[in-house]
Amino acid sequence: MEIWAHRGASARQPENTIAAFTAAMEAGADGVELDVQLTSDGVPVVIHDEKVDRTHDGTGWVSGFTLDQLQKLRSLLKPKADPMLTRIPTLAEVLDLLAAGSQRINIELKNSVKPYKGLEGKVLGLVHQRGLGARVVLSSFNHYSLQRLRERGWTGELAAVHDGMLREPWRYFRELDVQAVHPPRHVLMVPGFVTRAHRAGFLVRVWTVNKAVQRQRCLRLGVDGIFTDVMKPGPNW
Template sequence: MEIWAHRGASARQPENTIAAFTAAMEAGADGVELDVQLTSDGVPVVIHDETVDRTHDGTGGVSGFTLAQLQKLRSLIKPKGDPMATRIPSLVEVLDLLASGGQQINIELKNSVKPYKGLEKKVLDLVAERKLGDRVVLSSFNHYSLQRLRERGWTGELAAVHDGMLREPWRYFRELDVQAVHPPRHVLMVPGFVTRAHRAGFKVRVWTVNKATHRQRCERLGVDGIFTDLVKARPNW
C-alpha cells in the first residue's frame, strides 16, 4: 500500500509548503499530494483553501492576490523557521523541488468552488516542461475539469475525487476515462467498494487516513494508497 503525504508532511510542517514537501521527501513517502489554484495574475499556486485566512496572515480569496502579494504573507501554522519555506509556493517551485526526488505527485485542481479559467492548460504545460508526466496523477472534484484535461491531450493518470456516496459508479468512471478513484475514509464502510473498484480496473486511494486502526483497515481491504498527514520515516509507517 502506497503512502502519499497529504499536502506534504502536513502534521510536521505547514501544509502545502516547501517545508512540508521537503519533509515528505526526507521521510521516504511514496507520493505527495498538493492542491493548485490560480492567482489574479494567472499563476498556479499551491494552497488548499479558496481563501488565505486559515493558513496565512491575510484575508480574502486566493484569486484576489497576485503571486507577489501572496508570497508576502506569513504562515500562521508553525511560523518559525525559514519564511521562504513556509510561504505560499508557486506550482513551479514545488515541481522543481519534487523533480529531484522519486516521489509520485498528485496534483489536485481546486476548481470545484471557483472555476479557474485556463487552470488545466497551465498545469499541463508546467508538467510537460519538467517532463514529469510519468510521475504525475491529476485529480479533481470537478469532473468537467478531468474531461478538459483529456481533451487537452493528457494521456497520464487521472483520478476522480468524490465523496464516496455514489451507487454503482463504475460505468460513470469509465466514461470519465479515469484510472483511479480518490474517496474519503468512510467509503470503507460500503461493502465491497474496494473489490468492485479493482474488478472494474480502478486504483483506490483513500483520504485522509491518520489513525493506525484506519490504516490497518485500508491494508486489509487492499487499498492501493492512502493520503495521510502523519508521514513518518520508514519502516515505522
Template sequence: MTLIFAHRGAAGTYPENTMAAFLEAERAGADGIELDVQLTKDGEIVVIHDETVDRTTDGSGWVHGMTYRELRKLNAAAKWDGRYGHCPIPHLEEVLAWLGSTRLFVNIELKNSLIAYETLEQKTIALVRRHGLEKRTLLSSFNHNSMRFCRTVAPEIETALLYMEPLYDPWTYVRAMKADGVHPYHRTVTAAFVADAQRRGLAVRPFTINKTEVMKTMFAYGVDAIFTDHPRRAKEWKEKTP
C-alpha cells in the same frame, strides 16, 4: 503494494502545502506528495488549499484576488508559533522543479469547484509536461467536469475522481469520465469495493487517513495508496503490516 501520499506534504507536523512540508514527506519515506493548486489574480499557479489565505497564512483575502507577488509576501507558517520561520506560498513550478530531483509521485488536486479558474487545467498540464513528470503525476478534483477535460487535453496523465459520498453505479460513471482511479472519502471504502475496482483496472486511493487503526484497515484492503497528514506514522505501520 499500498503507496503513501503525504497529504499537503507532511501537514500533520509541518505547515501544509509548503516546501518544508514536502521536504519532510521525502525524509519520512513517503512515495508521493499531494498538493492543491489555484490561480492568482495575474494567472500564476500557486500551491494552497483554501480559496482564501485566512486560515493558513498571516494575510486575508481571496487567492484569486491577489497577485503572485502579493501572495509571496505572506507567511504560510504563521500559525505555527514561529517554529518554521517564514514559509512562502509555493509556485507549482518550484515544487515540480524540486520533484524532478526525487523519485516521488505527485497528486495535483485542482481546486476549481468553488471558483471556475479558466485555464487552470491547461497551465497545470503545461508545467507537468515541461518538467517531464507526466508518468509521475496524478490529476484529481471534486470537479469531475474538469477531470474529463484533462483527460481530453492530456490523455497521458492519470486522472482520478474525488468524492465524499458513495457513488451509485460507480463503474459506469467512472468509465464515462474515462478516469484511471477514484479518490473516495475513506469511510465509504470497503474491501469488496476495492477488489471490484481493481478487477476493473481502477486505482483506489482513499483520503485522509491519520488514525493508525484506519491505516491498518486500508493496508489490509490492499488499496493502491492512502493520503495522510502523517507519512512517517503511515510508513511505520506499513512496515508492520504483513
C-alpha cells in the same frame, strides 16, 4: 500499499509548503499530494483553501491576490520554519523541488468552487516542461475539469476525487476515462467497495488516513494507497 504525503508532510511542517514537501521527501513518502489554484495574475500556486484566512496572515480569496501579494503573507500554521520555506509556493517551485526526487506527484486542481479559467492548460504546461508526465496524477472534484484535461491531450493518469456514498459508480468513472478513484475513508464502510473498484479496473487511494486503526483497515481491504498527514508514524502505526 503506497503512502502519499497529504499536502506534504503536513503534520511536521505547514501544509502545501516547500518545507512540507521537503519533509515528505526526506521521510521516504511514495508520493506527495498538493492542491493548485490561480492568482489574480494567472499564476498557478499551491494552496488548499480557496481563501487564505486559515493558513496565512491575510483575508480573502486566493484569486483576489497577485502572486507577489500572496508570497508576502506569512504562515499561521505550526510548526514554524524559515518564512521562505512556508510562504505560498508556485506550482513551478514545487515541481522543481520534487523533480529531484522519485516520488509520484498528485496535483489536485482546486476548481470546484472557483472555475479558474485556463488552469488545466497551465498545469499541463508546467508538468510537460519538466518532463514529469510519467510521475504525475492529475485529480479533481470537478469532473468537467478532468474531461478538459483529456481534451487538452493529457494521456497520463487521471483520478476522480469524490466525497459521497455513490452507488455503483463504475460506469460513470469509465466514461470519465480515469484510472483511479480518490474517496474519503468513510467510503470503506460500503461493503465490497475496494473489491468492486479493482474488478472495474480502478486504483483506490483513500483520504485522509492518520490513525493506526484506519491504516490497518485500508491494508486489510487492499487499498492501493492512502493520503496521510503523518509521515513518521509511531510504533503502533
